[in-house]
Amino acid sequence: MLGAVSLSSTPRSTLTRLRERARTDRADLNAVLDAGLICHLGIVRDGAPVVLPTGYARVDDTVYLHGSTGAGYLRNIDGEPVCLTVTHLDGIVYARSVFHHSMNYRSAVVHSIARRVTDPEEKWFALRSVAEHLAPGSWAYARQPDKREIAATTVIAVSLAEASVKVRSGPPKDEADDIEVGGRWAGVLGVRTVFDPPETDPTIADDGLLPAHVMNRARPQPRSDVRTDHVQ
């Protein structure tokens, strides 16, 4: 474990291979979580896993999630084991051999027992945190939740006590034989997530309403030489 503030390393969160890719430092965990917009939440239902994407926010050693009280997967989640995973794909790694093709990525895997947040103050704080993580500036700008909306929302807290971070970066790792033979290109195709310019709601005639917290998020790409295209 690295650093003074490190994560518990239980058998479940200790990687069984490629330990050099494991980074257990708290700062790395926070960075991976804070850089994401959606997580994949795993629960067990009738003995089978269910994995669903959802928004979230990290505050200190807790990740908050929310959802509609009507969402089936949240109904009986209090006290149940959950796994929360955030992954960033950073690149496609092209090696000389198919076998060594890989991906550059950062991922955080959190194991916890879900806790339903019922305290009104914590629930308000969690809702604000999740909203601000998804859309920074929106909490102060938009109409804040009323009693009915808060009652219609389930908030879940997930502790970061047991978590692991895995990172792959850099060029391919080819066999010496394949490098020696030569003749084949190898390298990395970087992958990034970007914002497009804001699209104003069609019911709004006045484009001058566009607030700075949205406009600045989609600010022009500073690297004019970057060539981009849809992955899809």
Next chain:
Amino acid sequence: MLGAVSLSSTPRSTLTRLRERARTDRADLNAVLDAGLICHLGIVRDGAPVVLPTGYARVDDTVYLHGSTGAGYLRNIDGEPVCLTVTHLDGIVYARSVFHHSMNYRSAVVHSIARRVTDPEEKWFALRSVAEHLAPGSWAYARQPDKREIAATTVIAVSLAEASVKVRSGPPKDEADDIEVGGRWAGVLGVRTVFDPPETDPTIADDGLLPAHVMNRARPQPRSDVRTDHVQ
């Protein structure tokens, strides 16, 4: 269920809310799966969920995954229930109210029993499919796997018989009162995944090796007016 070729709709894969976002047509499922590069695979270990990111490929009604035979999570997966989820984040939805903030996305959730692929022909086919999905053109260009490399790789097949697709797109859905009051911007900030230019492996001196199947994947952005920036 839509269309002639539709998916089974069991209680688990039938959405309990927002049914208008559920699309059960096979073509939609295939499109979401084919557009992704990583999936999140959920398994159950000691009664608790584990969610891990991994590459994959869809072929007809099967998704193939592979991993090192040393990977702990693949060791006892044969015959076990799995959940395979692919999510595309398409936009941040800014509403007049915090409550109606949302995300535009496409997600596919597949419930299945994992099948370990042992037949040599199917294994070879699956390895080629996963490689070609991650890096189209690489199977023919790179050195193909030898016996040792094939033996070191576990391949898993996941059936698409039970799956659901969920899509949200378009502008925010605000309360009539909030729209009437006016004064607040609402709209969508599109999110896309893009490729950067290829970075040649530092051990390769000859940049002229860059093959068309890599170069063309990172071709210049056709829309010069698109302003982009890191989400992270």
